[in-house]
Amino acid sequence: MSLEFLFTSLIIVLLPGTGVIYTLAIGLGRGFRASVAAAVGCTIGILPAALASIVGLAALLHTSALAFQVLKYLGVLYLFYMAWGILRDGGAMEVNADKSTRSYLKIAVTGTLINVLNPKLSLFFLAFLPQFLPADTAHAGLALVQLAAVFMVMTFVVFVMYGACAAFARDYIVQRPSVMAWIKRCFATTFGALGVKLALSD
Template sequence: MSLEFLLTSLVVVLLPGTGVIYTLAVGLGHGFKASIAAAFGCTLGIVPAAIASIAGLAALLHTSALAFQTIKYLGVVYLFYMAWKILKDNTVMEVSENKAETGYWRIATTGTLLNILNPKLSLFFLAFLPQFISPTAPNAMTSLIWLAVVFMAMTFVVFVAYGAFAASARDYVIRRPSVMKWIKRCFAGTFGFLGAKLAVSD
């Protein structure tokens, strides 16, 4: 495993995407433990993309416009649904002192779906991982699996850090309901933007 792979992966993971935005929203709304569930779910959502890429199935999304468009628009609908839910459903980013009833499995499931319904993730792995494997490597499959595992571990750690940062701002937000109102609008707008961006992608 090269230093180049680690640095490139770190940059990719740090870039704000749907998983980062979701983890920040959960950390801010429900606290640090809930953000760990969100980070776990988002990381788990990488598994199908990694498996598909390693098995060569992601090539189908690259060659079949119908397959790509089907998954893409499912992802678009889900992102718009998340934007609507943040604005209309107070349980998504409800900030309160009581965090005992937070549904961690529900939070993790949502994070998993956000990544599963992103066809560009499979294409990313298909284009990204092979760059760091030698064509003459005797165990290319094993090396690809190892790189995918490291990428996922890095994703989880970085997302937990994002969640911790958001959770640390909870006390400030709890005392200022008007601030939370604007933050919810920003998160909803971001999900809407990401959905629109995915909709026009090729």
């Protein structure tokens, strides 16, 4: 397993996708323990996309470059959509001080569904994992499973850290709308830049 894979995966996990946004919102509204439940759910939600993508990778890798290009531009469109969704009123990063008594299980289930229905995961496993397989890999399926498992562990650890930071900053951010507006603009700019970078890549 290369350092390049670990570094790239860490960057992907750190970027604010729907799972990160959900974990941050739960941390801001319910505190640290609830954010851990959200992180568990989001991590479990990776499994279906990982398994489905790994099963289909053998066929994808033997098709023409056209299939890969189609996936790439779907990823570009999704990144731009996320940027727009963050900036619009009532969008994905609209945070409030929700203090409802939802169980941790329900929080985890919601996190699972968010990632199961998140096309970013499928695009990641389909478009990026094959790049880290050596050309002489004897058991590609097993190698892909190992890469996906490492990605899931990194997701959980990073999401717990996000939740801890959100819980720590909860009072400050909820009471200062201007701070949240600045954070939203930064996240949206990141998504837009990633979309442009992906569109220009080979």
